[in-house]
Amino acid sequence: xxxxxxxxxxxxxxxxxxxxxxxxxxxxxxxxxxxxxxxxxxxxxxxxxxxxxxxxxxxxxxxxxxxxxxxxxxxxxxxxxxxxxxxxxxxxxxxxxxxxxxxxxxxxxxxxxxxxxxxxxxxxxxxxxxxxxxxxxxxxxxxxxxxxxxxxxxxxxxxxx
Numbered sequence: 001x002x003x004x005x006x007x008x009x010x011x012x013x014x015x016x017x018x019x020x021x022x023x024x025x026x027x028x029x030x031x032x033x034x035x036x037x038x039x040x041x042x043x044x045x046x047x048x049x050x051x052x053x054x055x056x057x058x059x060x061x062x063x064x065x066x067x068x069x070x071x072x073x074x075x076x077x078x079x080x081x082x083x084x085x086x087x088x089x090x091x092x093x094x095x096x097x098x099x100x101x102x103x104x105x106x107x108x109x110x111x112x113x114x115x116x117x118x119x120x121x122x123x124x125x126x127x128x129x130x131x132x133x134x135x136x137x138x139x140x141x142x143x144x145x146x147x148x149x150x151x152x153x154x155x156x157x158x159x160x161x
Contacts, residue, residue: 023104025109026125026126028057031103032100032103036049037049046116051114052096055071056096058110075089109131110129110130111128113127114127
C-alpha cells in the first residue's frame with residue numbers, strides 16, 4: 001500500500017507509517033460498515049461494502065452541500081448492470097455518512113487506500129489515511145480532496161460495487 005500512496009502523490013509527499021492519535025482508521029471503518037459486514041459472505045461482497053464505507057467516510061468530511069454532487073457523480077460511474085441498484089447504493093452511502101458523523105464526528109482523516117485480507121474466518125482491513133491536520137506535510141496537503149483520494153478504489157482492478 002505504501003508504494004501505491006507514494007505513486008499517487010508522485011513524489012510530492014513522504015509516506016510515514018506510524019500510529020496516529022485516536023482510533024485506528026481500519027477499526028473506525030469496520031465500525032462504520034458494521035451492520036453490513038455479517039451479510040457479506042464472500043470477499044468480493046465484503047470489499048464492495050468496504051469501498052462504499054470509504055466513500056461514505058470521505059464524503060462525510062465534505063460540507064453537506066458538496067456531498068450530493070460527488071455522490072451522484074460516483075453513481076453515474078457504476079456499470080450499467082448496477083443501474084437498478086443505484087437507489088440502494090445511494091441510501092447505503094448516506095447511512096455510512098451518518099454513521100461516520102455520529103460515531104467519529106471529530107475525526108477528519110481522509111482514507112487514501114485500503115487492503116482486504118482473508119484471514120480464514122473472516123476478513124481483515126488495513127487502511128492508509130492522512131495524518132491529523134496539524135501533522136499533514138504542506139506538500140501532501142496540496143493534493144488532498146482530489147477525486148483520486150475521495151474514491152481510492154476508482155481505476156483499481158477490483159470488485160465491482
